[in-house]
Amino acid sequence: MLEGQIISLDTANKEGKIEQTLNKRIYPFTFDVWQGEEEELAPNIAVEFVVEDRIVVKMQLKMSLEDEEAIPVTKSPEDCINEYFAREKNILSHHHDFIEGSKELDFMRMKRFLFTAYNDLCDLDSMLENKELKAVKHEVASLYRDFEEYNKKTQYPLPYAFERIFLVRQVAYTHLEQYIEDVKIGMAGAKAESEPLGRRLEEEERTLRLMPDKKSKEYLEFEKEVKVLRRRFVDLIDYIAKQKDIITKESARLQVFKEKHFQTFANVFAPMTAEIKTRFIKLLNTKGYELDRAMWARAKTNQYVKKFFRDADIHGGYNSKTYLRYFLKGLDKNKVVSTKTKELFGLLRDLEKISIQNIMVIQENDTKSFKSQQLIERVDSSLKVTVEHNPFEALTKLGTKPQDIVILDYKNMGLLAFDFIKEYKATPNAKNPVFIVVTPTPLDYNTxxxxxxxxxxxxxxxxxxxxxxxxxxxxI
Known part of the structure; x- marks a missing residue:
């Protein structure tokens, strides 16, 4: 490549001129031949360029001696990190569609109790654990083991992670490391040969000096042997010295490479691993919610579970919040020593905050609605109950204050429950509450x-x- 300097730039027309260093010849160029970012172009910068038919066809910044000696990067820090955590990223990619938009629970706080509740419920009735539920539990447990393994991989000290993740994937760097090791082996062999050779040479030179007849045939032949030994010894010493220089120089290149790229690696390692961890926790939260939902969906229709709730006088719905409240009922919070058990009290408090549900009871008179409200509060006193007698007014209020559950008589003030539901669902702000219809007598199947x-x-x-x-x- 030719060497030169940019002497003028026309940013409007995206062209400029280079003056060749050797003979001061001027060459025009266009910005599209520049091998870099356009913002890097500036007057007076040193460049290297290629000319074909007096036209510049390629131009780049002149490489410094330091750049020429720099070890090339095979893979960027981002690529190395993605490759090292490929298994975890594949897991997250596989579940991407499931994660997006799915409901969540705080799995990291609930995991211990969630599996305890699962085992307790299955102990009440072994038939509760069917093939599908068992598969969900197995998947959640497996994902959590994967998450723990991921956490271990991110806990290494940063210098160790830099070497294990980034340096080992740099081909030129690892080849140079191996080359240095080979040089050391060769130098060690030379040292092993030179030390006894040096002692032998010293002895034979002494013998040569002590020989009385410096012109005898014996002396001359022995002198030749000594010269051969001396030449070999000098060659070995020179070889060892050169190998030391090579080791020093190449080791310095390794060190420069590490110092140059360590901080870049550190800057991307923390956010990239944090992002993977965040997504992994979200996956566990969604899968944990699926397990919790599936577990209690089975439990709430199981006669043994229902009997247990009745016999143990457990108030609340068939859910983890209710079971956790029962689990902690016999413990004095102030006397609990175990940190993990203390955390369960905090978990219960937070579950109660986020799981408050609103119920609207629409029945024609106070007698009915009072009885319904009593039964609801006996199940769970934290439920927020609103009572309405007029279904037409209830329709209006549902539009402004959505409810989680709506309980209504089959017929109220001449309006059938089915017509009420249709009317509500036709409103602009309609949600999807659970509708429970109270009937005076059993309805036929078709109805x-x-x-x-x-x-x-x-x-x-x-x-x-x-x-x-x-x-x-x-x-609930």
Missing amino acids: MEEGREIGVEYYVLANDAEGFSDVIRMV
Whole structure:
């Protein structure tokens, strides 16, 4: 390549001129031949360029001696980190669609209790754990083991991580390391040969000096042997000295490479690993929620679980919050020593804050609504109950204050529950609450199916207090 200096730039027309260093010849160029960012172009900078038919076809910054001796980077820090954590990234990529938009729970806080509740429920009835539920539990446990392994891989001291993740993937660097080791081996061999050779040479030179007849045939032949030994010894010493210089120089290149790229690696390592960790926790949160939902979906219809809740006088829905409250009921928070158990009290407090549900009871008179409210609060006193007698006014209020659960009579003020639900779902701000319809007598199958098609999830008889309570447990 020719060497020169940019002497003028025309940014408007994206062209300029170079003066060749050797003969001061001027060459025009256009910006598109520049091998770099356009912002780097500036007057008076030293460049290297290629000319074909007096036209500059390639131009770049002149490399300094330091740049010429620099070890090339094979893979960027980002590529090295992505490669090292490829297994974790593949796991996250595989579950990407599941993570986005799925509901979550705080798995890192709930994991211990979640698996305890799972085992307790399965102990009540071994049939509760079917193939599908077992698969979900196995997947969550497996993902958590993967997460723990990932955490271990990110806990290495940064210099060790730099070497293990970045340096080992730099081909030129590792080749140079091996070359230095080979040189050291060769130098060690030369040293091993030179030391006894030096002692032998010293002895034979002494013998040569002591020989009386310096012109005898014996002396001359012995002198030749000594000269050969001396030449070999000098060659070895020279070789060792040169190898030391090579080791010093190349080791310095290794050190410069490490110092040059360590901080760049550090700057991307922390945010990249933190981002993977954040996504991994989100995956565990969503999969943990799936396990929690599937577990209690099975449990709330299981007769042994229902009996246990009744016999143990457990208030609340069939869910982890209720079971955790029962689990901690017999413990004095102030006397608990275990840190993990103390954390469960904090978990319960937070679950109660985020899981408050609103229920609207729409029944024609105070007698019915009072009874329903009592049964609801007996199941879980934290539920926020709103009572309405007029279904038409209730429709208006549902539009401004959405509810999680709506309980309504099959017929109220001449309005059928099904028509009420249709009217509500036609409103602009309609949500998706759980609809529970209270009927005076059992409905026929076709009527019940008609209701389910428009969103009714449960039917309960007006005089069935236990059935009503059980439905409330199931929906919360």
